[in-house]
Amino acid sequence: MAMTGTWLGDAFAHEAFVFHEDEAMIDRCVPFVVEGLERDEPVIVVATETVRDALGSALGRDLARLAVLGEAETWWRGDAATTLQAYDRDLRRLLAADRPWRLIGEPVWLAAEGGRVWSRYEAVANDCYATFPYYSLCLHDRRRLAPDIIDDVLRTHPLTWNGSAPVASSAYEQTGAYLSSVEPGWYARPDIAATMFATSARQIRAAVREAAPDGWEARHDDMMIALHELVANAVRAAGAAEVSTWSDGRDLVWEVADTGPGLHDISAGYSPPGDHLESGRGLWLARSLSDDASVRAWGPGTAIRLFFRRR
Known part of the structure; x- marks a missing residue:
């Protein structure tokens, strides 16, 4: 046997x-x-x-x-x-x-x-x-x-x-x-969401400080690094990113959407990129720094949501 x-x-x-x-x-x-x-x-x-x-x-x-x-x-x-x-x-x-x-x-x-x-x-x-x-x-x-x-x-x-x-x-x-x-359910972006258009990842630092309410200071660095990676990817792929944020119960949600060629693999970013790969690290890092994440097709491109909880 x-x-x-x-x-x-x-x-x-x-x-x-x-x-x-x-x-x-x-x-x-x-x-x-x-x-x-x-x-x-x-x-x-x-x-x-x-x-x-x-x-x-x-x-x-x-x-x-x-x-x-x-x-x-x-x-x-x-x-x-x-x-x-x-x-x-x-x-x-x-x-x-x-x-x-x-x-x-x-x-x-x-x-x-x-x-x-x-x-x-x-x-x-x-x-x-x-x-x-x-x-x-x-x-x-x-x-x-x-x-x-x-x-x-x-x-x-x-x-x-x-x-x-x-x-x-x-x-x-x-x-x-x-x-x-098992991932967070995907739902329509709420009306309360604050939205900005970013053409450079450098804009994210100010956006996080402005949008994250009091009590979230301990997560600022995680948010800034994760969003910097996603926005940089979106700018490379489509020239700009639509960045939105809102509160969902205990979570602070950030969504980065673009109109690039599309990354529609729901499992993207779960597995670590090999040392020989020049791409794929951004989403892996973003998933690692957030408490949860989801990837979905968004029009012709991709939308990625990151969920953060208070530390």
């Missing part, structure tokens, strides 16, 4: 393994690791102490053959974007070795404050890492995670385990459909 099914080591395979008993986790993880070692594939384990101890008991001296044995709790960098950026750097180093690898990851931070958004990045990973030759076995303990978080896990992983082999997940959703359902 192949622990990775029909995976040939030439593309990304992404499995959600959901369990509520340690025995089930051991039965899945130990043969998965042994198979990888037998195939001379680098095996990476980033998991809780329970998983690490179980592997240690089962593997004995072979535990030292793991490429990485890390604590899951230490991999969370406080927010999803920074965590993914560090993860992305590690993946690209492995990719440079030109051989398939396998990973056991246990994202316990899904239950932490601000950690639930990680499911969005799991969804995007299916697209941005599609050609990477590795198998990601993602562990999710029902005793740690709320039922609605488990639902998101199953919606963002194409594979699940049927007890004897990885199979297609009936709950899986395509990236765009999933993101549309």
Whole structure:
């Protein structure tokens, strides 16, 4: 029985393994690791102490053959974007070795404050890492995670385990459909919105200071940097940007719209741009600095909304 099914080591395979008993986790993880070692594939384990101890008991001296044995709790960098950026750097180093690898990851931070958004990045990973030759076995303990978080896990992983082999997940959703359902809903710009036209990113500093009301000073730098990047992109693409802002409950919303060639990929800016890319960093940085964001088609161009909350 192949622990990775029909995976040939030439593309990304992404499995959600959901369990509520340690025995089930051991039965899945130990043969998965042994198979990888037998195939001379680098095996990476980033998991809780329970998983690490179980592997240690089962593997004995072979535990030292793991490429990485890390604590899951230490991999969370406080927010999803920074965590993914560090993860992305590690993946690209492995990719440079030109051989398939396998990973056991246990994202316990899904239950932490601000950690639930990680499911969005799991969804995007299916697209941005599609050609990477590795198998990601993602562990999710029902005793740690709320039922609605488990639902998101199953919606963002194409594979699940049927007890004897990885199979297609009936709950899986395509990236765009999933993101549309969990990002802030898109609605018509309200009449109370203040709007300006910017032909230079330099105009943003004054706009933020004028538009952000008292009590938002701690977010001024985040807003200015994020909006500077978006306006600079819009000016390059279309010569100008329409910048609007309004309050929406606890959020201060900024929208940057342009009439350029269009960036209609709802997942744009979630994955970190590679070091070799000269574009794509602006939206990635804007998403990283804001508390939430949405991208939509706007006439012939693109509209991007950033949501900020008080610190």
